[in-house]
Amino acid sequence: MFTFGRCFSASNNIFFQGQCTSYQGGTQNPRTTPSCSSLVRSFKYRNDASDFSSSLPTTKNVVALKDTPADRPHNVKFVAPLLDYGYPPAVDCLKHQQDATPNVPEREEDVRKPILLYLPGFDGTYICPFLQFPELGTEFEVWCMTVGMKDRSTYQELKTIVLDFIKKELDHDGCDVQQLSDTIPIIDRESSSETFDGSKDVSGIFRGIFGGGNLSALQKIKHSRRRPIYLAGESFGGILASDVALTLLTKKRNSRIALDERGQQPVDLQGLVLINPATCYDRSQLALKGPQVSQMPKPLYLMGLFSQLLPLFTDEHSVSQLGLILQGKALPSVIDNPQREAYMGRVAISLPSKLEFMPPDTLAWRLEKWLETGCSQMRESTFKLFPKFRTLIVVGEKDKTLPSIAEAERLTNKVLLPSQTKVHVVEGAGHASTCGSRLDLAAVMRNHFIELQKPNKKENQQSKQEKNQTEAQSKKKEKRTSMKAAAEVGTGPFFGMEERYDKAKIGLNPILYWSKSNYTPVQLQIEDRLVTMPGSKQVSYKKANYKVPK
Numbered sequence: 001m002f003t004f005g006r007c008f009s010a011s012n013n014i015f016f017q018g019q020c021t022s023y024q025g026g027t028q029n030p031r032t033t034p035s036c037s038s039l040v041r042s043f044k045y046r047n048d049a050s051d052f053s054s055s056l057p058t059t060k061n062v063v064a065l066k067d068t069p070a071d072r073p074h075n076v077k078f079v080a081p082l083l084d085y086g087y088p089p090a091v092d093c094l095k096h097q098q099d100a101t102p103n104v105p106e107r108e109e110d111v112r113k114p115i116l117l118y119l120p121g122f123d124g125t126y127i128c129p130f131l132q133f134p135e136l137g138t139e140f141e142v143w144c145m146t147v148g149m150k151d152r153s154t155y156q157e158l159k160t161i162v163l164d165f166i167k168k169e170l171d172h173d174g175c176d177v178q179q180l181s182d183t184i185p186i187i188d189r190e191s192s193s194e195t196f197d198g199s200k201d202v203s204g205i206f207r208g209i210f211g212g213g214n215l216s217a218l219q220k221i222k223h224s225r226r227r228p229i230y231l232a233g234e235s236f237g238g239i240l241a242s243d244v245a246l247t248l249l250t251k252k253r254n255s256r257i258a259l260d261e262r263g264q265q266p267v268d269l270q271g272l273v274l275i276n277p278a279t280c281y282d283r284s285q286l287a288l289k290g291p292q293v294s295q296m297p298k299p300l301y302l303m304g305l306f307s308q309l310l311p312l313f314t315d316e317h318s319v320s321q322l323g324l325i326l327q328g329k330a331l332p333s334v335i336d337n338p339q340r341e342a343y344m345g346r347v348a349i350s351l352p353s354k355l356e357f358m359p360p361d362t363l364a365w366r367l368e369k370w371l372e373t374g375c376s377q378m379r380e381s382t383f384k385l386f387p388k389f390r391t392l393i394v395v396g397e398k399d400k401t402l403p404s405i406a407e408a409e410r411l412t413n414k415v416l417l418p419s420q421t422k423v424h425v426v427e428g429a430g431h432a433s434t435c436g437s438r439l440d441l442a443a444v445m446r447n448h449f450i451e452l453q454k455p456n457k458k459e460n461q462q463s464k465q466e467k468n469q470t471e472a473q474s475k476k477k478e479k480r481t482s483m484k485a486a487a488e489v490g491t492g493p494f495f496g497m498e499e500r501y502d503k504a505k506i507g508l509n510p511i512l513y514w515s516k517s518n519y520t521p522v523q524l525q526i527e528d529r530l531v532t533m534p535g536s537k538q539v540s541y542k543k544a545n546y547k548v549p550k
């Protein structure tokens with residue numbers, strides 16, 4: 001997504017309407033369409049490569065990119081957005097981790113949440129899905145990659161950085177799994193016939209981010225629990241997430257042989273979520289118009305952004321839904337309590353400092369070095385060697401940036417496993433609005449990744465003690481696997497919206513955004529990391545570390 005239109009697009013992330021339709025592997029279910037093919041026909045969204053082959057600008061047409069020195073800037077950072085904004089439930093989880101006794105195996109009810117790592121579009125921010133994070137935080141420890149506008153990382157460098165972050169966050173402290181994996185030959189994913197084993201095992205070589213202790217590496221491998229991880233990628237991030245997933249799956253398959261005696265596997269990648277994946281960039285309107293805009297003289301560049309590119313990212317409902325919120329008439333269904341509304345308000349207030357203008361050289365770099373390269377890299381890739389691996393694809397019906405619905409069909413039938421793939425179409429959603437208020441992403445993920453439907457350990461323990469709990473109370477505790485009924489039946493701008501939780505006529509007072517009950521500050525320390533690229537070149541990135549003050 002583009003940051004140049006972010007103040008407008010940010011409203012898309014919050015305020016949308018539409019209707020959601022989903023289908024799984026081509027088989028019909030209560031909220032499905034007959035088939036992906038009929039979806040494409042009904043929405044008239046099929047775009048073949050031939051549509052653009054004659055008019056698409058080539059790399060030679062793109063503004064000449066200056067030769068970059070060896071020390072070209074890198075500004076990649078991994079952050080936990082809920083902790084960034086002091087969201088109390090996330091801070092409570094962090095405090096519990098800090099208070100845990102070192103070197104003592106975690107009790108079953110204290111096992112930490114799986115990690116959800118979000119990789120952004122080529123704007124490099126997590127603004128588009130920020131509304132989804134509080135509800136996702138009930139299931140996951142949410143982490144996001146961000147990339148600054150001055151960054152000049154290549155596609156391969158970004159991929160290597162993501163893999164390094166995952167390894168270091170999942171490795172148990174002091175246990176260098178890389179030393180083990182270095183002795184294992186890598187099998188070509190296209191020539192090997194071995195398949196991915198999706199079965200679960202109760203032990204693992206990975207613990208959490210805040211683990212520690214004096215145990216030997218072998219003892220830690222035997223006694224530590226590993227946490228599952230889910231990858232989510234939006235737009236360009238969908239390319240990167242797919243590539244990273246294939247690399248992790250291939251390494252896991254190879255490493256299983258060496259670690260079989262211990263019953264261990266290096267990374268427990270449970271699933272992949274692709275949101276308007278840009279694996280179809282070469283067949284998109286963005287590929288047609290983006291390079292032309294990046295070549296415009298500076299006085300005309302801003303005009304080109306707003307007249308040619310911004311309309312590709314927006315939709316017709318953002319302004320009306322923003323009005324509903326400002327007038328106190330409704331809220332997005334995933335913003336259903338004061339803490340979540342205060343979080344939404346704090347993010348909205350911070351937008352001017354979070355959003356950066358994308359200059360023409362950055363646009364040119366990311367179109368060529370990220371999207372064009374990544375799309376080419378993934379063109380012949382396949383997940384067919386991993387028949388149990390699951391993927392959720394979420395696409396906007398009105399995506400004018402990419403032919404997302406047609407791409408969902410192609411990925412499902414030619415790249416992924418139809419039986420393990422579900423496509424969720426958000427009707428009326430544009431490219432920047434797909435993760436807005438017309439979507440309950442956590443509910444859709446629970447519907448596809450059924451292990452997420454299980455009660456959390458502490459909730460399950462509590463339910464056993466409540467012997468006199470009524471059936472109505474039990475139903476209230478069930479996790480959602482679809483959007484709330486009140487929001488789903490809405491029409492026009494009210495779809496995905498529901499009446500305010502407090503029935504108030506005005507929104508929450510901004511002063512209360514930072515009240516003690518709605519905001520818990522944390523201490524932030526930025527850690528500098530280095531990762532070695534092929535050819536022994538080192539590239540830097542940053543990782544945010546958080547601590548709850550005593």
